[in-house]
Amino acid sequence: MNQNLKNGYLxxxxxxxxxxxxxxxxxQVLMLFEQSEYIISIFLFLWLGANGLGVLLGSRQSFSTTRLYTLVQLYSVFAIVFYYVIIIARPELLGITTSMSLMRGIIYTANSIILISGFNGWLFAQFAKQTKTGQNVLILYKIETLAFILAGLLSTIVYLYYPAFLILAGAAVTTQLLVLRQQKKWWNYLSIALILILILFKPTIEAQSLKTLFAGYSFVESKSTSEGELTLLASKEGADTLLLFQGSPAIKANPPAAAEEATLPALAQVHENPSILITGSDIVPLLTGLSQVKHKDIHILTEDLKYFxxxxxxxxxxxxxxxxxxxVRVIHxxxxxxxxxxxxxYDLIYINEPRPALMQNALMYFPQNIKMLHEALNTGGCLSLLFQSEAAYSGRINKNLKGSVFNTTxxxxxxxxxLGLDNFTVILASENPLSTGLTEMQQNLAKYGIQPTYFNSFHVGNRLRNQKNIGMDKITGYETKLSFDKPLVYLAGLLQMFQKYSVNLTTRVMAIGEKIYRNLRIWQLIALIIFISAFMLFSYRKPGYAVVFHGGFTGIAAQTMFIYFYQLHFGHIYLLIGLLIALFMVGLLGGLMLKNTDQNKHLAVTALISIIALLLLLTLTGSRVAVFTGILLSGFYTGLLFNTINYHKQIPGLHLYVNDLLGAMAGNILVPILIIPLLGFYLPVILILGMGIISHFLLYQRF
Structure with missing residues (x-):
């Protein structure tokens, strides 16, 4: 086996x-941050930035083959070590009590991402050092993309049956053995021994992490579902079990009043023997409250049947x-x-989704869902939207969420x-007048033989204090309606982790941003002109770099937007994230392998127009085919532009690769984190189109 082939396998x-x-x-970060789509962008931004920095640093250094192989072994060890760092960080994030512990947990996670990705970029540069031609970088890019496809597919296919850690451990051990086959130094044997010991310690480390959060319980088993991970713990005596979903209790120990709070206000509005629909991840208080009620039928909606x-x-x-x-029917x-x-x-529809990122998906991105809920109710039927109470803190973002929902409803x-209650803020909606006074609701329930203990004077003081903390006046007086193209308050999904702290810099920045957006729409035009002008200047000075930068920018920005659309329309992004990334890589590999001809320029224009058309289509309707096709085309477009510029050999291959990463990094942070939340979904489409026009003009004129 020649050296190039050995290096290719490695x-x-x-x-x-x-x-x-x-x-x-x-x-892991989706689990920690309640499946907020924004965290995907922040994570990928850190990953791409560290990878690009690693390539730059690696291009300035040169190591012998022996040392390079040793560093590859060290890389596989680091992959296991940083996996454990993430597990150790889990209690810091799930058990947030102070801003210090929050920051410590985030730093652990970010460092793991940055160091392992930077190391990977550095190794890419070292392998590319064998020859300094652009074609060698292109070959490595193809090998990397092929490996990404396989890893993404396996991480999705195997996930429901075995932990992804088993694949990671297998890949790490295979890497160690392959290096050992090339060189048999004492440190190579030591490295294999170290990685085997680390793998054996996995159960101990996970058990210790869980013990930090749930003292007195021990790990029993863990099962994967399409929405996340379920973990079963047992008490030391074995008399009690605790089921965790994504690291938090799946069945919450709600106080006795929670069940009556969740169900009775809506029940007091409708006739006896209602037909009921329940949806959301926290159905226990709803079913508990309905256990004392005669009903015609109950439908329970779940997107994840295995989880249920x-x-x-x-x-x-x-x-x-x-x-x-x-x-009672469970509907998948x-x-x-x-x-x-x-x-x-239905006579009654209850939605109780305590995870802010998922509640905003159901309502904010799709305000038409409010109309659908209205049409699904009988005359006199009642809609009940349950939000977690903010009695313990004052979170401005949450008030915006509730205020927008209330105004649209x-x-x-x-x-x-x-209604501001002890455990919930409840929004009730109906075509008939609503009874909201405690005495009146209690009288209505008494007609059906329901004698609740909740509506007594004992709770009145608590509710009055909670209503003040919740900010009832701000919710009822909120002017902004839900709007797909005005999603400033959608940052609740990203910033919900800050809600436990009353006032901070983040909420003040959000307030300023909201003010600018609502009062000065001209900022949209100004932002667009600035972005396009900066790219034009860059294109004038570095045309080849600009085209590749645009390819990376458009590819990752469009991919992220397609991933957002999939989560919004269909959910299950936790399970399918590996598959969606693999799909992007399939397109990327296709673009990289395409034979370079002048027809490729026309093909690139067609791909860009198709991507834009699919993005606009998904703002109107959900389509899995459109999402999958869009992700595939996004990768293809990126690979095709890289291949076209690389073919002319005017720019060193490593420089092009770094520029591709920089474009992806910019597209990943600007579009999902800054442009979409502040200026809506349509502006990034216009930005991509504007950059595309400039890039394709350069392609036709210069290359």
């Missing part, structure tokens, strides 16, 4: 480990009894699909009210 494994760690870390079946086995006995009734559909395809209507229903 670099393939290095790239395989890189993408696998990226997917594992992405799932596991959850069901650990529910309290009284809840299991309700679910087993013949008039999204809310939108169920309402579109159902002929009958008020525009759709004749009567809308908001």
């Amino acid at each position: 670099f393939f494994l290095v790239s395989f480990i890189a993408l696998l760690t990226q997917v594992i870390y992405l799932r 079946k596991i959850l069901q086995t650990h529910l309290p006995a009284r809840i299991k009894k309700i679910i087993q009734n013949p008039n 559909k999204t809310l939108q699909n169920h309402l579109k395809n159902r002929a009958g209507k 008020k525009q759709t229903f004749r009567h809308t009210e908001v």
Whole structure:
């Protein structure tokens, strides 16, 4: 076997480990930050930035083959070590109590991402040092992309059956053995021994992490679902079990009043024997409250049937009894699909989703869902939207979320009210007048034989204090309606981790941003002109770099937007993140391998127009085919532009690769984190089109 082929196999494994760690870390941060799409962009920004820096540093150094192989072994060890750092950081993030512990947890996570990605970029540059031609970099780029495809596919296919860590451990051990085959030094044997010891310590490290959060419980088993990871813990005596979803209790120990708070305000508005729809991840208080009510039927919506079946086995006995009734059905559909395809209507619809990122997906990105909910109700039916109470803190972002929902609901229903209770803020909506006084609601419930203890004077003082903390006046007086193209308050998904602290710099910046957006729409035009002008200047000075920069920018920005659309329309991004990344890489590999001809310029224009058309289509309707096609084309477009410029050999291959990463880094932070939240979804499409026109003008004129 010649040296180039040996290096190719080794670099393939290095790239395989890189993408696998990226997917594992992405799932980890999605778990920690409640599946907020914005965290994907922040994570990839750090990853791409560190990777580019690693390539730059690596291009200035040169090591012997012996030392390079040793560093590859060290890289596989680091991949395992930093995986453990993420596990150790989990209690810091899930058990947030102070701003210091929050920052410490974030620093642990960010350092793991930056160091392992930077190391990977440095190794890329070292392997490219064998020859300094652009073609060698292109070959490495193809090998890397192929490894990324395999890692993304395996991390998704295997995920529901085995932990992704097993694939990572297998790749790390294979790398060690391949290096050992090339050189047999004492440190090579030591490295293999070290990685085997680290792998064996995994259960101990995970158990210690869980013990930090849940003292008195020990690990029993863990199962993967399409929405996340379920972990079963048992008490030391074995008498009690605790089911965790994404590291937090799946069945919350709500106080006795929570069940009545969740269900009774809406029940007091409708006639006896109602038909009920329940959706959201926290159904226990709803079913507990409905256990004392006669009902025609109850439909429970779940997007993740495997998760629900596991959850069901650990529910309290009284809840299991309700679910087993013949008039209670569990339906495996999204809310939108169920309402579109159902002929009958409901008297009551409850939505209780405590995770802000998912609640905003259901409502904010799709304000038309409020109208769909309205159409799904019988005459006199009632919609009940439950938000977690803010009694313990004052979170401005959450008030914006509730205020926008309340204002939009008020525009759709004749009567809308908001109730500030102990455990929930409840928004009620109906075509009939609503009873919101405690005495009146209690009288209505008494007609149906329901005698709640909740509506007594004991709780009145608590509710009055909570209503003040929640900011009822701000919610009812909020002017902004839900709007797909005005998503400033959507940053709630990213910033919800700061809500535990009353006032901070983040909320002040958000308030200023909202003021600018609402009062000075001209800022949209100014921002667009600045971005396009800066790119024109760059294009004039460095045309080849500008084209590749645009390819990286457009590819990653479009890919991220397509991933957002998939999460918004269909959910399950936690499971499919590896598959979606692999799909991008398939397109990228296709673009890199295409034979270079003048026809490629026309093909690139067609790909760009198709990407823009699919993005606009997904603002109107959900389509898996459109998402998958768009991600594939995004990768193809990036690879095609890189291939075209690299073919002319006017720029060193490593410089092009770094420029590609810089474009991806800029597209990943500017579009999803800054432009979309502040200026909406349509402006980045215009920006991509403007950059594309400049880039393709350069392609036709200069190359």
